[in-house]
Amino acid sequence: MNIDAKYHPTPEQLEGYAEGSLAPGMNVVISAHVELCATCRQSISELEEAASEEWLRSTPDTRASSINFSAMIDSIVDHPQIKNDDTTSDNVPEIHMLDHSVTLPRALAKVASDGLVWKQLAGGINQATVTLDDQTQCEFLYMKPGSQVPVHKHQGSEVTLVLDGSFEDELGHYKPADFVVRTAKDQHQPASEEGCLCFAVLDSPLTFTKGLARLLNPFIRYRFRRATSAAAH
Amino acid sequence: MEDVVSGAGSMLMGSLAKTKSVKQPASVPRVSNDVSDSDEQLLIAVGNHQDRAAFNALFSRFSNKIYAMGMKLTRNEQLSHDLVQEAMLTVWQKAPLYDLDRGTAQSWIFTLTRNRCFDILRKMKRQPATVSADDIWPQEGDIDSQLVHEEAGTMEVEVSKIESFYGQLPAPQRAVVEQIYIHDRTHEEAAAVLEIPLGTLKSRLRLGVGKLRQMVGTEV
Known part of the structure; x- marks a missing residue:
């Protein structure tokens, strides 16, 4: 599937994904964007070539004394080889909306396959949190048509991938496959006129900065701690 | 320059024709011949x-x-x-x-x-x-x-089209395609001429040829 996205991951994020150095939650959201975006797929295969050059160039030839190489080779070549790859098209989970279904990119389909528990938040927002690691908070977000998220800023960074519908904030209007990155400096207020399904990854809690919504702050932090400590054991 | 470029076009078509029978490891030509035990x-x-x-x-x-x-x-x-x-x-x-x-x-x-x-x-x-x-x-x-699958079906593209597609490639990829298909160099020679690592050359070549195929594919 190819969609012309206007907003893409940063070069550092793409590089981290190609190298495998990111937290699982960040890997998942980038993977989902890459699946939808031909431009980023091209970049990834160039970055993987570059990472493999670097790997071979910079790694010392540490010989592991503990490895019995010929025994290992013998045990490997006893295995049958795989002649055709049929792992491509297993189940393709969808998220069912009121009047239509949204087909998810592969990595997100896997994330959602265990079932999502939706919670209603203020302002017409529904949220289903998923735990992928202990460094990020990941969630599907559904914004009802006409909904608005309270003004907030982030302590770390927040990545939002649009899956269906669209949303807008002070800086732009975001459509499916768009990958929106907000850092600690940005304060923004997303709203959605037509309704929007997103997947969001936070590497630290949100802080609401305006009005009554500020009352939510302790709860948000609590929720974040809960989500991350659940991953820790 | 004109005819040299169209030469590249026809050679490229040669290689495209080969890839139609999917999964042929020889879709990027030459590699298997000019590197011993790569x-x-x-x-x-x-x-x-x-x-x-x-x-x-x-x-x-x-x-x-x-x-x-x-x-x-x-x-x-x-x-x-x-x-x-x-x-x-x-x-x-x-x-x-x-x-x-x-x-x-x-x-x-x-x-x-x-x-x-x-x-x-x-x-x-x-x-x-x-x-x-x-x-x-x-x-x-x-x-x-996925690029390979898009090639299913027949492809008849004028050589002049390929010339214009070729001009649209990003400069680094164009340089590599030029070394291999126009100057007919081996991968090693081309990497040496362009002063880039062999792996980089191969990936640029693959991306360049892939893009040309895509352009050809969308044009048909």
Whole structure:
């Protein structure tokens, strides 16, 4: 599937994904964007070539004394080889909306396959949190048509991938496959006129900065701690 | 320059014609002829006829590198040992699926090592098993195979079209395509002329040819 996205991951994020150095939650959201975006797929295969050059160039030839190489080779070549790859098209989970279904990119389909528990938040927002690691908070977000998220800023960074519908904030209007990155400096207020399904990854809690919504702050932090400590054991 | 470029076009069509019969490892021409015992050749030999000598050669070239990647990421000898075992097992098992459209052998082996390492780390940190490496990085370098499928059906493209497509390639890719298809250089020669690593040359060539195919495909 190819969609012309206007907003893409940063070069550092793409590089981290190609190298495998990111937290699982960040890997998942980038993977989902890459699946939808031909431009980023091209970049990834160039970055993987570059990472493999670097790997071979910079790694010392540490010989592991503990490895019995010929025994290992013998045990490997006893295995049958795989002649055709049929792992491509297993189940393709969808998220069912009121009047239509949204087909998810592969990595997100896997994330959602265990079932999502939706919670209603203020302002017409529904949220289903998923735990992928202990460094990020990941969630599907559904914004009802006409909904608005309270003004907030982030302590770390927040990545939002649009899956269906669209949303807008002070800086732009975001459509499916768009990958929106907000850092600690940005304060923004997303709203959605037509309704929007997103997947969001936070590497630290949100802080609401305006009005009554500020009352939510302790709860948000609590929720974040809960989500991350659940991953820790 | 004009006729030289159209020369490139017709040569390119030659190579496109070959790839129509999908999965032909020779879709990027020349590689298998001009590099003796390159990693790519070894990998293809393992895939085509379970060539154990070729596998031994790959093992001795890559196992220490894989072990070092494991030590760097897990700092654990046992896990690094397991990583060598699992990554080289995957090389053996999936070798029949490798072809030059999937990039250089070192990049292919790097990506599958990265993936096994991700899974090992996830177990080590006791992270939820929701997503595995194969969900995150779809099939070890399988991305370009989509281009191959798009080529199904007949393709009749005028050489002059290819010239204009060729002009649209990003400069680095155009330079590589020019060295290989116009100046008819080997990959090694072209890499030396352009002063870039061989792996970079191969990936740019693959991307450049891939883009040309896409342009040809959308035009038909």
